[in-house]
Amino acid sequence: MTAAHETSTRNQRPFPYALRSFSIRFVDGEIPGEVAHWIQAVALGFYGNAPTPDMSKHYVHTEQVDGRVVTGAYLSDSVAPAGAWGVEYPVATYAYHRKTLNIGSGTLLPVHQITAVTVRPSHRRRGLLRAMMSSDLAQAKAAGLAIAALTATEATIYGRFGFGVATHECGVEVTVKGGIAFHHPAAAARGTVEVADASTILDLHNDVFAKVHGFTYGSIGRHDMYRHTASGQGSYESMDPVKNIRAALHYNAAGEVDGYVTYKPLEDAARSTVEIVDLLAATEGAYLALWNFLGSLDLIDCIKWGQAPEVDPLEWAMVSKRDYKRTKTEDLLWLRILDVPAALAARHYQQDGSITIHVGDPLGHASGSFRITVVEGSATVTKLVEDLSAQDPLAPGSSAQDPELSMGIVELSSLYLGGVEARTLAAAGRIHENSAGAVARFDALFRPAHAPHCLTHF
Known part of the structure; x- marks a missing residue:
């Protein structure tokens, strides 16, 4: 997750900061001072509770599992005023870990996941975010990563670094008083669902998520803290167990756990409500069966969930579609293509064909014109020209070797999973069609077999 408020400025100022990167880790069983200070700075940026020693140890343990690498920006040529945080505390923070993105057809693509981005209010508009982001993206590309990813607290910051919205999540309220009536009840009765202690999810989460991750187009890898939060056994804010969290497991025909839901009651004066904490289902049958279970909870009028997919089978499975209400739709996963040929060649395509596109990238990682040729679902991507990183892809004369479409890297990154169409x-006004019918042919090539859905905040 990112929480920077950095904005660009035309005024050139001195850059009195040193950027230092290090791994989150224990040394001889203790938290190094630089790690402890970095954790404190992140908590400040996200308005979290000041970490206790026990919370910091838990944080380090989970982030060490993920192999998280962090960066801090430190004052290098001044002394902090008396009483203020010293120069050992970073004035800006940044972190990454690397997991995988489901890009369809059984392919899990390694991705560079950016998180914990903060800039202290007293040090904004000094180029800190640009310095950290530019350096990190360059290193990620040099390491062979084709795509970077993040989830953003604010929606107006990351476009200038080439990130585009790739998936959305929906907040939903499902009226369940008297149970959920399904068009085909058998579809929601596959396998069995049984109640379990929420603490069991701590150990089950990783195996279940691995199945879900492999099944769900657009899914991105989860960090270790997720299993603690999903099971009510702790979070970034507190290690106190959540006493009113409950769990149910879904078993397939072979008796294997292939899904679960954890949930808790909410205080709602208007109607009795349960909120889903986490819901994972590796099959359509497990998904509907878990909802069937939730609908059967006694004395409950409404189920709320904040991570429902944009295209939700539940909505169409219910006899009373009006009992399914979306309360919000919000961006979740942002992608940033670093290597156009590698990223486009990695994904599967539903239709054969070819198209030439021009991509503009202000940071220079992915600029140029590219010929995309798809045969039997696999793409060959050839770069046709030298980088044109300073050129506006929508400006007159911006085409090179007659590309049929011109776009920025933000737009291509949003189009990558097919969560939005080129015609949209x-x-x-964000894509320019240089050849009649090019938009339609691009959409035919990039149209996914399934709508993308991400279940991971980071």
């Missing part, structure tokens, strides 16, 4: 971005 063209209508928004």
Whole structure:
């Protein structure tokens, strides 16, 4: 998750900061001072509770599992005023870990996941975010990562670094008083669902998520803290167990756990409500069966969930579609293509064909014109020209070797999973069609077999 408020400035100022990177880890069983100070700075940036020694130890343990590498920006040529945090505390923070993204057809692509981005209010508009982001993205590309990813607390910051919205999540309220009536009840009765102690999810989570991750197009890897939060056994804020969290497991025909839901009651004066904490299902049958269980809870009028997919089978499985209400739709996963040929060649395509596109990238990682040729679902991507990183892809004369479409790296990154169509971005003025019918042919090539859905905040 990112929480920076950095904005660009035209005024050139001195840069009195040193950027230092290090791994989150224990040394001889203790937390190094630089790690402890970095954790404190992140908590400040996200308005979290000041970490206790026990919380910091738990944080380090989980982040060490993920192999998280962090960066801090430190004052290098001044002394902090008396009483203020010393120069050993970073004035800006940044972190990454690397997991995988489900890009369809059984492919899990390694991705560079950025998180914990903060800039102290007293040090904004001094180029800190740009310095950290530019350096990190360059290193990620040099390491062979084709895509970077993040989830953003604020929606107006990361486009200038090439990130585009790739998936959304929905907040839903499902009226369940008297149970959920399904068009085909048998579809929601596959396997069995049984109640379990929420603490069991701590050990089950990773295996279940691995199944879900492999099944769900657009899913991105989860960090270790997720299993603690999903089971009510702790979070970044507190290690106190959540006493009113409950769990249910779904078993398939072979008796294997292939899904679960954890949930808790909410205080709602208007109607009795349960909130889903985490819901994972590796099959459509497990998904509907878990909802069937939730609908059967006694004395409950409504189920709330904040991570429902944009295209939700539950909505269409219910006899009373009006009992399914979306309360919000919000961006979740942002992608940033670093290597166009590698990223586009990695994914599967539903239709064969070819198209030439021009991509503009202000940071220079992915600029150029590219010929995309798809045969039997696999793409060959050839770069046709030298980088044109300073050129506006929508400006007159921006085409090179007659590309049929011109776009920025933000737009291509949003189009990558097919969560938005090129015709929509063209209508928004964000893609330029140089050859009649090119938008339609691009959409035919990039149309996914399934709508992308991400279940991971980071």
